[in-house]
Amino acid sequence: MPIETTATVVAEVPDDAELLAVPYDSGLSPAVELHLPVSGLLAHYDAKGEAGEIVEVPVARPGGVGRVLLYGVGDASPRALRTAAAALTRKAKGKDTLTVVTPGGDVAVFVEAALLAAYTYRIGVSGRKPVRRLVLAGADEEPVRRARTVAEAVALARDLANTPASVKDPAWLAERAAEAGVPVEVWDEERLRADGFGGILAVGQGSVRPPRFIQLSYTPDEPAARHVVLVGKGITFDSGGLSLKPTENMKTQKTDMAGGAVVIAVLGALAALKAPVRVTGLVAAAENMPSGTAQRPSDVIKHYGGRTVEVLNTDAEGRLVLADALAYADAHLDPDAVVDIATLTGAITVALGRSMGAVYSSDDALAEQLVTAGQAADDRLWRMPLVEDYAGALESPIADLANVESGSRFGAGSITAALFLREFAGERPWAHLDIAGVGRSTVDEGVLTKGATGFGVRVLLEWLTRS
Numbered sequence: 001m002p003i004e005t006t007a008t009v010v011a012e013v014p015d016d017a018e019l020l021a022v023p024y025d026s027g028l029s030p031a032v033e034l035h036l037p038v039s040g041l042l043a044h045y046d047a048k049g050e051a052g053e054i055v056e057v058p059v060a061r062p063g064g065v066g067r068v069l070l071y072g073v074g075d076a077s078p079r080a081l082r083t084a085a086a087a088l089t090r091k092a093k094g095k096d097t098l099t100v101v102t103p104g105g106d107v108a109v110f111v112e113a114a115l116l117a118a119y120t121y122r123i124g125v126s127g128r129k130p131v132r133r134l135v136l137a138g139a140d141e142e143p144v145r146r147a148r149t150v151a152e153a154v155a156l157a158r159d160l161a162n163t164p165a166s167v168k169d170p171a172w173l174a175e176r177a178a179e180a181g182v183p184v185e186v187w188d189e190e191r192l193r194a195d196g197f198g199g200i201l202a203v204g205q206g207s208v209r210p211p212r213f214i215q216l217s218y219t220p221d222e223p224a225a226r227h228v229v230l231v232g233k234g235i236t237f238d239s240g241g242l243s244l245k246p247t248e249n250m251k252t253q254k255t256d257m258a259g260g261a262v263v264i265a266v267l268g269a270l271a272a273l274k275a276p277v278r279v280t281g282l283v284a285a286a287e288n289m290p291s292g293t294a295q296r297p298s299d300v301i302k303h304y305g306g307r308t309v310e311v312l313n314t315d316a317e318g319r320l321v322l323a324d325a326l327a328y329a330d331a332h333l334d335p336d337a338v339v340d341i342a343t344l345t346g347a348i349t350v351a352l353g354r355s356m357g358a359v360y361s362s363d364d365a366l367a368e369q370l371v372t373a374g375q376a377a378d379d380r381l382w383r384m385p386l387v388e389d390y391a392g393a394l395e396s397p398i399a400d401l402a403n404v405e406s407g408s409r410f411g412a413g414s415i416t417a418a419l420f421l422r423e424f425a426g427e428r429p430w431a432h433l434d435i436a437g438v439g440r441s442t443v444d445e446g447v448l449t450k451g452a453t454g455f456g457v458r459v460l461l462e463w464l465t466r467s
Contacts, residue, residue, distance in 0.1 A: 007134040018061060019066065022069070022071070050072050069098075078106050078378070081103060083446065088114060089131060097134075100134060114134060116155075119151075154454035157258070160257070161258045171209065177214045196306075198324070200284050214281075214285060226278070228277055229279075232282070233318045235317060238315070256343050266461055275464045288315075296311075300398060305327040309399055309403050311403050312402050318343070330424070335428060336429070337363070342432075345434055349436055362386070362431075417434070
């Protein structure tokens with residue numbers, strides 16, 4: 001569901017604020033003068049000024065008692081501001097209005113984190129609701145507007161990924177893409193077959209709910225200097241196919257289309273952020289199910305453009321649908337750069353854990369831009385190597401490629417998956433973001449809520465609008 005918390009700007013703190021948040025820094029100095037013994041209170045509570053620290057103080061108000069939340073912002077760095085903002089929003093959960101004296105530093109970062117921490121996804125009426133209104137005293141409207149736009153885009157990506165697969169299928173995802181506010185073109189199964197999208201069709205053939213290929217287009221008002229293609233994996237549920245996953249591993253697989261959700265959310269936000277880049281979004285959507293019509297291990301499929309692949313593991317399906325989309329982009333869209341994003345491999349979680357995504361790239365400049373944007377946006381990326389010696393692991397005796405390594409010669413599952421995708425991306429600058437580890441959170445903490453994270457929206461919007 002959309003973020004329920006609104007954020008508005010006022011010039012000064014209203015006199016009747018019942019719940020007021022005032023920042024103090026690591027030197028324990030409050031940002032505004034209060035008729036309270038602030039130094040004594042902070043000393044009493046052994047406050048240190050660390051980001052996320054909150055001291056709650058009751059104060060007399062006309063007609064009752066209000067509250068002042070003294071909140072620490074540490075060194076007011078972007079990371080500290082995010083921590084402080086998320087702690088505040090969580091503290092105010094269930095309240096009607098929180099009036100915030102905004103701290104120094106990057107206001108957009110602060111407001112974005114406050115709104116993201118307020119995100120909830122509920123089916124039903126139970127549960128404590130987030131704070132209804134944030135009233136931001138002393139903030140400029142422009143950074144608050146950007147923060148709202150980015151947070152809403154992240155929330156949309158989370159909503160799409162959190163939606164149960166009983167509701168969400170490829171056709172449903174195409175309908176949601178049509179609501180993004182940009183031109184959309186959709187390939188149904190007949191058109192996919194006619195145009196030769198063999199990878200998407202093969203992955204989807206085991207399901208009664210047929211696949212879709214979705215193209216979204218954003219064109220800025222002014223002539224664009226470059227054209228970027230974003231490609232997202234849209235597996236609306238991944239059972240593993242005939243290479244069936246264990247039950248525990250299957251419980252979170254409604255989020256296996258998180259990359260496609262990111263692409264839809266990013267395309268929908270570009271106009272509001274006045275992005276100067278022309279962007280085409282491609283989402284390869286299918287449901288990977290076992291049945292009498294499902295693809296089998298040892299099948300050979302022909303991808304868009306004619307390259308053949310021997311399918312050794314039907315649970316390595318994301319790369320098969322992405323391969324079609326990448327080949328289509330290379331053949332028809334003539335982009336200056338291509339970036340694909342996918343919950344692709346469990347192996348990357350072993351390598352990087354659940355707080356950092358991976359970037360593989362054929363182009364040093366593109367990789368550096370994405371890593372830098374990730375640092376700024378707090379969708380942190382780590383560049384991983386495309387080890388050429390591992391490419392031989394994808395050789396097939398009967399097809400151009402195998403979809404996974406046969407045997408256990410190298411065991412570098414995330415790297416070989418990236419090498420597989422590179423085969424379809426052409427010679428232009430290309431990057432692959434593996435977000436399998438960071439696409440879903442197991443905890444309510446900071447800006448994250450249990451479930452889909454929307455990882456990728458912030459880094460791509462930062463890259464497309466600021467670089």
